[in-house]
Amino acid sequence: MDSLLRGLGRLVLQAYYRQIEVTGSNHLPESGPVIVVANHFNSLVDGVVITSFLPRMPRFLAASTIWDFTPIRPILNAAGVVPLFRAQDGRKVKGSLPATFAKAAELLRSGGVLAIFPEGKSHNEPSLLPLKTGTARIALEADSTTDLLCVQIVPVALTFEAKNRFRSRTLVEIGPPITASPEQIEAYYSKNPAVRSGAVKQLTSQISECLQALAPRHETWDEARLIGRAAEIISQPGPNDAQHDGWATLNTTRRDLSRGYAVVRETHPEQTAALGQDLAEYDNLLRATALRDGQVVNTPPASVAPFIAKASVRFLFGLPIVFIGFVLNWPPYRVLLALSHWRDLDKRSTWSIFAGFFLFPIFWTVAAIISGYIGANLWGGSAFWISSFSVLIAGPVSGKLMLGYLDLYSETLAEARAWTRLRGANNLSDSLIEKRRVILEKLRALVEAYRADEALQEPD
Incomplete structure (x- = not known):
């Protein structure tokens, strides 16, 4: 049944999305208990992507509200999805939450894979929402009742080029796993509620850091689009000079630029603002003419x-x-x-x-x-x-x-x-190439400034 569900999932997803790329598969343990934690930007599609494309098929812990969609109930049941009756959905049932967590812990004790969206809900924000503590509680519960089972918690980032656009691209990045420390597990044994709560919050914070290191993180979608444009430019400085071999590598560059941007807009605000304005003008011109950056840097041949x-x-x-x-x-x-x-x-x-x-x-x-x-x-x-x-x-x-x-x-x-x-008689090509050249120079200057600032902060 699992193979059939994974096959159907791949079939429908590959019909909708032109490319689904998976990286970091070696980070998912081949055996043993695993909790997969992923960002949640695309409703039920996120679950299908993870179920269909991860090396091991997980069982999901999901809000009971998805069972309201009657036609997909057989699929949910066949996939072994565990319902979670939450107060925020108006579905809280006395004793249901401990029972759900116990069922999840039992799956882990049997060496299974559990998948959770720790943000608690799907959304359309450009960055992660604060994580709920349920993942940490389940991991600590499983470890504390099985003499250090060492549940592996594996972060997975889902990045959609344009999640609602037919024949766009999807990226699945699997990060290195983490485990609860012996001290956290021991604290979870404590009869002191504050000590137990502290262990849960500490592990939740670690999970959040791992997931944020992979998942998209921007203040606005406009910022995300411009940083993506900057990643394209710096990854291919000149014609036929691409420095990336796929969307995953380009996305890594985009993530690095995003982290750097958060710093340089504070340390070099005027340079950053000027670069942002140039990027916005270049991006608006490309979108208005339905052109891609790669078409600008690699000027079309004399004859098409x-x-x-x-x-x-x-x-x-x-x-x-x-x-x-x-x-x-x-x-x-x-x-x-x-x-x-x-x-x-x-x-x-x-x-x-x-x-x-x-x-x-x-x-x-x-x-x-x-x-x-x-x-x-x-x-x-x-x-x-x-x-x-x-x-x-x-x-x-x-x-x-x-x-x-x-x-x-x-x-x-x-x-x-x-x-x-x-190739027309207008000056569009020259204008775009010049704008791109100026952006590349400013971008390189800011990257160097960022590296210089980092070097100064490093201890001798």
Whole structure:
């Protein structure tokens, strides 16, 4: 059952997100009790990502409110999700919280993996919320009742390029594990409530530090976007000079810049403000023209004809598949867009993915029945089953193939647009290249200033 659930999860997520990259898998112990703690930016999608892409499948501790969505109850039960009845949801039941924690501790004592979102709720903020103490309590409870079980607490950061945008990217970063210290476990044995509480708070603080070291941490989404833009620029100073080999490495640069920014805006406020203004102008210009930074630094070739010709050939050969995929998958996709549009930002991708899990098969089934009746009227009764079965197979297969063509179409359109706007008679290309050069110089100067300040603070 676990393999089936993980396979289904990967299938639906890889249909929605173009790329899901996992790093740090070696940090997750291959055996023994583990608590996975993760940031919670994307509602139920976060749980599916962790369940489907971690090396070991965890059992989740989740708010009982998700059982209100009746269609997904069988999935929750099959995945072994443990309900948590919380006062903040109006679901508190006497004795339920100790019972839930005891059940979680039992899972750990059996060597299992428990997953928790310690922020307590999903949100759309650009940084972590304060962590609840439940994770620390469960870890200490399991350790204190099993003679130093040494539960490994593993932080996992989920980063979404644009969590609600179809065919965007997702990054899963697994960090080094930590364990409760013998002193914390001993304190948890204490009959003094203050001592017990102190041990829980101390371990919670450690968990928070580990998770904050990986998870996105910004004051505003505008700040996050500009720091991301700065990471792109400093990672590729010149044409064909990329200093990163993937989104994970670029995200590490982004995280380092974010930490440095928190310092230099205090120590070098005027330089930081000037750089921020330049970045905002550059970013606004790129967004207004629908261009990417990589297209600016790597000026499009003199002719885009070979690229378009190659893409056109691929389109022509795949046209029948694209047409079938369009007919069988575009209508339910449009319905999903309409359904998710009215939801808050935090839950739009959840509605798209989970509703799509049911809506696409329903539409394929209806289309198969209609096709069967048409086939039977044209070629006889036996054609009903042949036509119906063909449509049921063609729905998901053509849909998956069509995704590849959609990605190709998007990339072709982006390159053609870049060539038109950067190779045109206007001065856009020169203006963008100059703005980028100035930003890179200021960025390097601030990085050097930050390093110099750090060197001065280091003890002799």
